[in-house]
């Protein structure tokens with residue numbers, strides 16, 4: 088579904104991604120963890136070409152998005168992305184936020200788009216907020232709307248970049264629950280998160296990234312119980328002690 | 337001052353009225369066409385194609401860096417005759433005011449577009465929108481709300497700046513003050529009258545715009 092070969096990315100002279108190769112199979116939930124500055128966000132943003140790619144290849148459904156002939160707008164329709172700070176469109180209601188892309192990009196009829204949007208709102212538990220504006224929502228609600236907005240394009244893949252990092256602790260759970268349900272339905276997901284409980288529970292595979300490399304990858308059980316590399320151990324002990332395993336699932 | 341001649345003001349009141357209407361017309365045309373041009377130029381300036389962007393930047397640089405008066409004369413004596421074979425005051429005035437306002441409005445719009453969080457364009461692009469769709473549906477609607485007050489100010493500037501059109505045989509307000517002065521050699525009657533009218537126009541415009549701004553939600 089996603090195949091990444093020796094992906095390299097730098098900003099000016101700063102090499103951020105130093106050759107990443109990874110394959111994500113359909114219905115897998117790959118969780119990326121790693122310290123700040125490791126390049127996790129940059130990596131995720133390369134997958135839908137929000138960042139230009141310096142070298143290597145990224146295949147989405149067997150199409151190489153580094154090929155300039157590939158229409159990236161088409162590819163992006165198949166890849167939903169959820170951002171840390173939501174990025175809802177503040178001048179539109181919740182419903183309009185969700186409907187705009189299906190209507191304008193996919194040329195769906197308003198009725199069809201409305202139908203989908205209503206179902207998605209119910210799914211994320213916010214059917215009563217259809218006519219609200221983003222500014223009137225809590226962080227957790229905003230993020231659930233952002234997920235619904237991405238899902239409205241009926242993507243094959245969902246990318247999450249620290250979707251709960253900007254949330255008050257009591258709202259983390261509601262967003263993780265939506266994500267967990269999505270995973271259960273078989274969505275292919277790549278998730279950057281510091282929520283180790285979610286990683287362990289929902290992840291099919293954990294990737295530990297540091298300084299532009301994949302240091303270690305394994306099943307959640309293996310990676311958390313028997314980390315092989317020193318850097319992984321150090322990172323895990325630090326983050327687990329600070330998190331105290333506050334899994335709200 | 338003792339012998340302030342209200343009679344000649346009364347005599348010219350009809351001309352002042354016509355002049356005022358033309359002044360308002362020129363200003364409205366200027367802000368309307370200037371906004372369209374400004375939008376076009378702002379987007380041109382933000383293009384990735386460095387050469388095209390440079391042309392638009394040069395345009396803005398020229399119109400902001402030279403006096404409006406000079407621009408009016410160039411357009412009246414040079415550009416319009418070259419294009420249409422004969423001079424035309426009103427057409428030249430509208431062209432010069434719009435092109436000048438366009439340069440200033442372009443800067444406002446560009447700043448407005450750039451003030452919108454990058455996350456907005458990233459979110460819309462990640463949903464598959466093209467650059468143009470993202471601009472059209474996500475960025476511009478938010479930017480326009482922020483630049484509306486500046487457009488209002490541009491309109492008020494145009495009310496005043498359009499007085500320069502009097503020099504190219506455009507019978508707007510200032511034109512009639514000058515012809516009154518030429519006829520009667522009465523400086524105070526001529527210029528104080530139109531100064532008052534300009535003041536009323538700008539204050540009224542300001543009042544309406546402030547009222548309007550309050551009504552437009554920032555959302």
Ligand SMILES: Nc1ncnc2c1ncn2[C@@H]1O[C@H](COP(=O)(O)OP(=O)(O)OP(=O)(O)O)[C@@H](O)[C@H]1O
Pocket residue numbers: 098101103121122123124125126127128129130
């Ligand atoms: N647009 C950019 N221009 C220049 N440098 C950048 C840019 N974006 C990211 N970087 C740099 O790339 C490095 C990796 O950033 P990235 O955001 O990918 O890390 P991260 O693993 O997501 O970290 P965090 O956990 O803090 O989100 C950082 O040093 C950052 O300063």
Ligand SMILES: [Mg+2]
Pocket residue numbers: 127128129248249
């Ligand atoms: Mg990040």
